[in-house]
Structure formats: C-alpha cells, structure tokens
Amino acid sequence: MAIKIIVTGGTFDKEYNELTGELFFKDTHLHEMLTKGRSKLELEISTLMMIDSLDMTEQDRKKIADACTSAKEDKIIITHGTDTMTVTALYLQKHCPNKTIVLTGAMIPYKFGSSDGLFNLGSALAFTQVLPTGVYIAMNGKYFEADKVRKNTDIGEFEAI
Amino acid sequence: MAIKIIVTGGTFDKEYNELTGELFFKDTHLHEMLTKGRSKLELEISTLMMIDSLDMTEQDRKKIADACTSAKEDKIIITHGTDTMTVTALYLQKHCPNKTIVLTGAMIPYKFGSSDGLFNLGSALAFTQVLPTGVYIAMNGKYFEADKVRKNTDIGEFEAI
Amino acid sequence: MAIKIIVTGGTFDKEYNELTGELFFKDTHLHEMLTKGRSKLELEISTLMMIDSLDMTEQDRKKIADACTSAKEDKIIITHGTDTMTVTALYLQKHCPNKTIVLTGAMIPYKFGSSDGLFNLGSALAFTQVLPTGVYIAMNGKYFEADKVRKNTDIGEFEAI
Amino acid sequence: MAIKIIVTGGTFDKEYNELTGELFFKDTHLHEMLTKGRSKLELEISTLMMIDSLDMTEQDRKKIADACTSAKEDKIIITHGTDTMTVTALYLQKHCPNKTIVLTGAMIPYKFGSSDGLFNLGSALAFTQVLPTGVYIAMNGKYFEADKVRKNTDIGEFEAI
Numbered sequence: 038m039a040i041k042i043i044v045t046g047g048t049f050d051k052e053y054n055e056l057t058g059e060l061f062f063k064d065t066h067l068h069e070m071l072t073k074g075r076s077k078l079e080l081e082i083s084t085l086m087m088i089d090s091l092d093m094t095e096q097d098r099k100k101i102a103d104a105c106t107s108a109k110e111d112k113i114i115i116t117h118g119t120d121t122m123t124v125t126a127l128y129l130q131k132h133c134p135n136k137t138i139v140l141t142g143a144m145i146p147y148k149f150g151s152s153d154g155l156f157n158l159g160s161a162l163a164f165t166q167v168l169p170t171g172v173y174i175a176m177n178g179k180y181f182e183a184d185k186v187r188k189n190t191d192i193g194e195f196e197a198i
Numbered sequence: 199m200a201i202k203i204i205v206t207g208g209t210f211d212k213e214y215n216e217l218t219g220e221l222f223f224k225d226t227h228l229h230e231m232l233t234k235g236r237s238k239l240e241l242e243i244s245t246l247m248m249i250d251s252l253d254m255t256e257q258d259r260k261k262i263a264d265a266c267t268s269a270k271e272d273k274i275i276i277t278h279g280t281d282t283m284t285v286t287a288l289y290l291q292k293h294c295p296n297k298t299i300v301l302t303g304a305m306i307p308y309k310f311g312s313s314d315g316l317f318n319l320g321s322a323l324a325f326t327q328v329l330p331t332g333v334y335i336a337m338n339g340k341y342f343e344a345d346k347v348r349k350n351t352d353i354g355e356f357e358a359i
Numbered sequence: 360m361a362i363k364i365i366v367t368g369g370t371f372d373k374e375y376n377e378l379t380g381e382l383f384f385k386d387t388h389l390h391e392m393l394t395k396g397r398s399k400l401e402l403e404i405s406t407l408m409m410i411d412s413l414d415m416t417e418q419d420r421k422k423i424a425d426a427c428t429s430a431k432e433d434k435i436i437i438t439h440g441t442d443t444m445t446v447t448a449l450y451l452q453k454h455c456p457n458k459t460i461v462l463t464g465a466m467i468p469y470k471f472g473s474s475d476g477l478f479n480l481g482s483a484l485a486f487t488q489v490l491p492t493g494v495y496i497a498m499n500g501k502y503f504e505a506d507k508v509r510k511n512t513d514i515g516e517f518e519a520i
Numbered sequence: 521m522a523i524k525i526i527v528t529g530g531t532f533d534k535e536y537n538e539l540t541g542e543l544f545f546k547d548t549h550l551h552e553m554l555t556k557g558r559s560k561l562e563l564e565i566s567t568l569m570m571i572d573s574l575d576m577t578e579q580d581r582k583k584i585a586d587a588c589t590s591a592k593e594d595k596i597i598i599t600h601g602t603d604t605m606t607v608t609a610l611y612l613q614k615h616c617p618n619k620t621i622v623l624t625g626a627m628i629p630y631k632f633g634s635s636d637g638l639f640n641l642g643s644a645l646a647f648t649q650v651l652p653t654g655v656y657i658a659m660n661g662k663y664f665e666a667d668k669v670r671k672n673t674d675i676g677e678f679e680a681i
Contacts, residue, residue, distance in 0.1 A: 048377075048380060053467055053468065053471055055370075055466040055467050055515050056512065056513075056514075056515050058370060058382075058411075058442075060380075060382065070317070071339075073312060073313075073314060073317065074314050074317030074318070074338075074339060075305055075314045075317075075337075075338050075339075075354075075355070076317070076338060076339035077338040077339060077340060077355055077357075078338070078339040078340060089380075120380075144236055144377040145375055145377050146375065148471055148472060148473065149375055149470055149471055149472070150470060150471070150472050150633070151234060151470065152234075153234060153235050153236045155316045155317045155320070156231070156234065156235030156236075156237075156316045156317070156319065156320035157235070157320060158317065158320065159316070159317035159318060159319065159320030159321035159322075159324070159339070160320035160321060160323060160324040161320075161324075162321060162324075162339050163320070163321040163322075163323075163324030163325045163328075163336070163339075163341070164324045164328065166340075166341070167324075167325065167328040167329055167341075168328055175324070176236075177235075177236050177237060177238040177239070178232075178235060178236075178237035178238060178239040178320070178323050178324075179238060179239060179327075180324070180327070180328075190378065191378075192378075193236075193377050193378050194236070194238055196238075209538075209541060214628055214629065214632055216531075216627040216628050216676050217673065217674075217675075217676050219531060219543075219572075219603075221541075221543065250541075281541075305538040306536055306538050307536065309632055309633060309634065310536055310631055310632055310633070311472070311631060311632070311633050312631065351539065352539075353539075354538050354539050392639070393661075395634060395635075395636060395639065396636050396639030396640070396643075396660075396661060397627055397636045397639075397659075397660050397661075397676075397677070398639070398660060398661035399660040399661060399662060399677055399679075400660070400661040400662060466558055473556060474556075475556060475557050475558045477638045477639045477642070478553070478556065478557030478558075478559070478638045478639070478641065478642035479557070479642060480639065480642065481638070481639035481640060481641065481642030481643035481644075481646070481661070482642035482643060482645060482646035483642075483646075484643060484646075484661050485642070485643040485644075485645075485646030485647045485650075485658070485661075485663070486646045486650065488662075488663070489646075489647065489650040489651055489663075490650055497646065498558075499557075499558050499559060499560040499561070500554075500557060500558075500559035500560060500561040500642070500645050500646075501560060501561060501649075502646070502649070502650075515558075516558070516560055518560075
C-alpha cells in the first residue's frame with residue numbers, strides 16, 4: 038500500500054537565508070524528516086510547487102487536484118501552508134472524491150528546533166493509512182474533514198466547525 | 199474522545215546523566231513533546247513506571263494490563279521500550295481485549311537531536327483515534343497488530359510476520 | 360573579573376512568529392544559551408534594545424557607547440546584528456577607548472538548529488577575558504580589531520582588511 | 521596562524537547506538553561543529569584516539585604529548601573526556617612546555633540537543649589564539665592553567681584551586 042506525498046511548500050519547508058535575513062524555500066526537508074522518523078513506508082514523493090499558501094492561486098489548486106487524480110496511489114498526503122489549507126482541502130473534496138487525501142503542514146519551519154513538523158508528518162502518515170476515502174486536514178494531533186474545519190488565526194490552531 | 203497515555207519508560211525517555219556519563223530515567227518528556235507538536239487532543243497522561251523494557255517483568259505487564267482495563271478511556275497509548283514491546287503487546291492482546299491500545303517508543307532518546315520519538319508519538323496518537331478495537335504497535339510510520347509483528351534486532355526495525 | 364553583556368538584538372535573538380509567519384524579537388536567548396554552555400562566569404546582562412542592526416541609528420550607537428562607558432566592568436560583550444556590526448565597532452573604538460569590548464552575533468537565529476550563535480558566544484566570552492583594551496568583532500571563530508574588518512556580504516563572512 | 525586540533529574522544533563525541541542502546545564512539549563531530557560555527561580558521565584536525573578519558577593510560581598520554589611536540593603548529597586544542605582532563609593537562613604541562621595547548625570537552629554529548637560542546641569549542645578556539653605559551657583547560661566559559669584546576673565531580677564543574 039504505497040502512499041504518495043505531494044509537496045507544495047508552506048512554513049514546513051521554509052529556511053533562513055543567512056545572506057538576506059529572510060525566510061525562503063530551497064528544497065523540501067521531507068526526506069530528512071522521514072529518515073529521522075525511521076519511516077519504512079513505501080512512499081512516492083514529488084515536489085509540485087514550493088510556495089507560501091497565501092500566494093496559492095486557483096490555478097495552483099487545479100494543479101494539485103490533477104496531481105491527486107493522476108496519481109496511481111489511492112492514499113495521498115499534501116504538505117501545505119496552513120493559511121489556506123482549508124481552501125485547498127475544500128477544492129480537493131470537490132474535485133478529487135475517490136481517494137484518501139490528508140493535508141498537513143507546520144506552524145513553525147522544520148529547521149527551527151521547536152517545529153511541530155515531525156509530529157504532524159507522523160500523524161498525517163498514520164491517518165492516511167487508516168481513514169476512509171475523503172479529504173482531511175491533520176493538525177494539532179487531530180484530523181478534520183475538509184468541510185468541517187477552520188483555522189483560528191487568533192491562536193494559530195485548527196478547530197472543528 | 200479522550201485518549202489515555204500510559205508511560206512505562208524505554209529509550210524514549212532516557213536522559214544523559216552528566217555526572218556519571220550514563221543514560222538514566224528522570225521524568226517523561228511527553229508533555230514537552232505534546233507542546234512541541236501543538237497537540238490539542240484531550241489526553242490523560244500517567245507515568246506507571248520508568249524502566250528499560252529489558253527489565254520488565256510479568257508483574258510489570260500485569261500492572262500495565264490492569265491500568266488499561268481500569269482506565270475509563272477506550273483509546274490508550276503506551277510508551278514502551280522497543281526491546282520487549284512485542285511481548286507486552288501480546289500480553290495486552292490476551293488480557294485487555296476491548297480497547298484500542300497502541301504501543302510506541304523510540305530507537306533514539308527524545309533528547310537526542312536525531313530522535314524518532316516525536317514522529318512516532320504523532321503517528322501513535324493518529325492510529326489510536328482511528329483503528330478499531332485491538333492491540334497494535336506503531337513504529338517506523340506503520341502499525342502492526344500485536345500478533346503479527348517482530349522487532350528485527352539486526353537492523354532495529356519492526357516488521358510484519 | 361565580571362563581564363558585562365549588552366544585548367542589542369540582531370539575528371541572534373530573532374524568533375519565528377507562528378501567527379504571522381514573520382521573524383521578530385521577543386526576549387533574548389542569552390540566559391538559555393549560557394545555561395546550555397554551563398557558563399560559570401560572573402556576568403552582568405542587560406538588554407539595551409532589541410532591533411535589527413539595519414535599523415540602528417546614530418542615537419542608538421550613542422546609547423550603546425554610553426552604556427559601555429558607564430558600566431563598572433572593563434570587559435564588555437555586545438550582541439549585535441551582523442549587517443552594521445562594523446559601524447558600531449568603529450563608533451565604540453572612537454567613543455569608548457579604555458575597555459575591552461567584543462561585538463558578536465549570529466548569521467542564523469539561535470532558535471534555528473543550525474545557528475552559529477552558541478559557538479560565537481563561547482568565543483566572544485573567551486576573547487573578552489584575554490584580549491587587551493580595544494574594540495573587537497568576534498565572528499567565524501576569529502577576532503578582528505574594529506578598524507581592520509569588513510563583512511563580506513556576498514558570502515556572509517567577516518574578513519580582515 | 522594555523523591551529524591544530526587533536527581529537528581523543530570523550531563525552532563530546534559519544535553517540536547513541538540504537539541497536540544496543542549504549543553510548544559509543546564512531547567518528548568525531550568536530551567538522552560538523554566547525555561548519556555550524558561558520559569557523560573560517562585555518563585548522564589542522566587529526567583524530568589520535570577515540571576513548572573515554574577514564575580508560576586513558578600513561579601510554580595514551582605519551583602519545584598525545586608526542587603529537588603536540590611533533591605538530592608544526594604552536595597552538596593546539598585537544599578534545600578530551602572531562603573525567604581525567606586535568607591529569608592529561610598536567611602531563612602536557614610537564615612534557616610539552618613551549619606551545620599554547622588548550623584542552624576542552626563537553627559534559628553532554630554533542631548529539632544531545634542540550635550539549636555544551638559547541639560553546640566550549642568556540643571558547644577553546646578563542647583562548648588558543650590569544651593565551652600565551654602554556655597548558656590550559658577551557659570549560660564553563662573559563663580558562664584554567666593546568667596546575668590550578670580540578671573537576672568538582674559533585675557538581676560537574678571545573679574550578680580553580
């Protein structure tokens with residue numbers, strides 16, 4: 038039972054540019070994280086884009102949905118910025134109905150010592166394996182169905198609606 | 199849906215004693231890990247023992263089974279040393295049949311930078327929420343039923359049998 | 360032989376704001392770093408300002424010089440952003456001639472796993488104890504006199520001129 | 521002005537063996553630490569032995585002294601276990617009188633998140649550059665002459681005598 042992981046960027050993968058003092062995207066840290074987690078799952082990883090989810094367009098979401106549809110795997114994880122994660126989840130719920138898709142991300146870049154990224158990745162991989170067909174968000178240790186969740190931006194947490 | 203976490207020790211919680219140069223147990227790092235993972239799950243955590251799983255006796259396993267049985271929660275995570283994790287899983291499968299129990303641990307102490315602990319905790323919490331009644335081991339990103347897994351000590355990985 | 364540490368901000372102390380996704384200043388990490396380094400030096404730490412060194416004004420530099428002059432200690436460390444560290448060093452060389460003053464900072468925030476901050480702090484504390492009166496920059500494992508150093512912004516390193 | 525670094529093992533370089541659950545020596549972490557510290561010093565690094573300093577024999581100390589004497593560099597750092605660091609320092613003070621030699625180490629392995637190793641390395645490199653001929657121990661942010669220091673094993677700190 039292989040799982041596909043589609044990388045789209047987000048806080049998860051942000052790094053610190055020591056020449057400019059700004060956060061930026063280089064490569065995904067996913068392989069490094071999976072090594073640390075000693076994952077022995079059969080995974081198919083592809084980086085589709087590397088963007089801040091605030092910059093994600095309808096066109097980008099279509100690209101993600103196409104990648105989900107054309108994937109041979111039925112179980113898919115999408116790493117994604119948290120700001121518009123719920124928007125993409127709803128889009129996929131509409132356009133990609135026959136797979137188990139779990140979106141996850143991080144509140145703090147993985148390269149920061151205090152990141153929630155590794156925890157979220159572990160939970161997303163687990164949820165993907167066991168949840169039935171549908172689109173979900175895995176954050177804060179929980180899972181939410183795509184149309185029953187919002188990000189509470191005041192406290193930086195996902196909550197059921 | 200509250201989850202109970204029973205701490206028994208294991209590599210997970212080992213620390214370095216800088217006076218003696220030896221690894222030892224002090225307190226569990228579970229709360230610190232859950233904070234890092236920004237977990238918002240309703241959890242009930244109790245430290246039952248703090249031992250190396252090679253030192254775990256039949257009496258200790260009975261104590262764990264009793265804690266599972268008497269817990270008001272139906273979903274339980276047990277943090278446990280990896281060396282005899284399968285032994286305890288089998289014991290619980292026999293003595294505690296009506297709950298979803300997930301055992302997890304770490305190959306490297308959480309306090310080491312390279313620990314798989316946070317990843318495993320994330321996956322164990324996810325599996326516990328979704329898997330049906332039964333006893334499972336969550337390691338290497340996977341879950342295994344208690345009677346269908348062994349630890350391959352040559353490579354330090356859990357594998358299906 | 361007490362050492363005074365004057366905190367002015369800089370990359371050293373930047374944190375990630377998980378609500379806005381931006382880097383910002385909260386409190387200095389100096390105490391945490393000194394605890395990690397198991398420092399047993401007699402230190403007097405004060406936070407004078409918490410700013411990016413690109414925003415530092417002549418007025419701010421005067422404030423730093425006054426703090427150096429009025430300090431009862433003869434040995435002083437200043438944590439400072441790297442972008443204008445050489446400007447402040449020259450200013451202090453002119454206005455604060457009778458003490459051993461060492462400026463240091465970091466190319467990567469301390470809270471990032473890959474930070475040079477702890478290494479630089481260790482070297483700055485050592486240089487301060489042993490170097491004669493003068494103003495110095497301690498970066499990249501080296502020390503430079505205030506008027507004989509520039510930051511090579513292409514590669515992010517300090518070099519002798 | 522090149523500095524020689526002689527690696528002898530000690531807590532500094534201990535790693536966790538995830539198959540046996542024991543601490544052991546593999547390779548030195550010195551290169552990784554110097555990269556993190558963005559050191560641009562001209563260094564000559566050689567691993568002479570990889571042992572716990574409690575296992576260090578008179579023969580081993582002779583080997584270290586010979587390496588110091590035969591080194592073309594006048595400034596030398598020795599990474600060393602803390603338990604018998606003062607013994608080796610005294611030995612070198614007697615047998616290697618014409619160089620600036622600084623011994624340092626760590627109370628916690630570098631691979632542990634909470635290690636003092638990077639701080640100590642930064643301070644040792646600084647002290648070596650500036651201190652006059654002699655043998656010193658650099659720990660806890662301080663430097664001590666070889667014959668004026670002891671390790672207080674009750675609290676795990678070096679102190680002047």
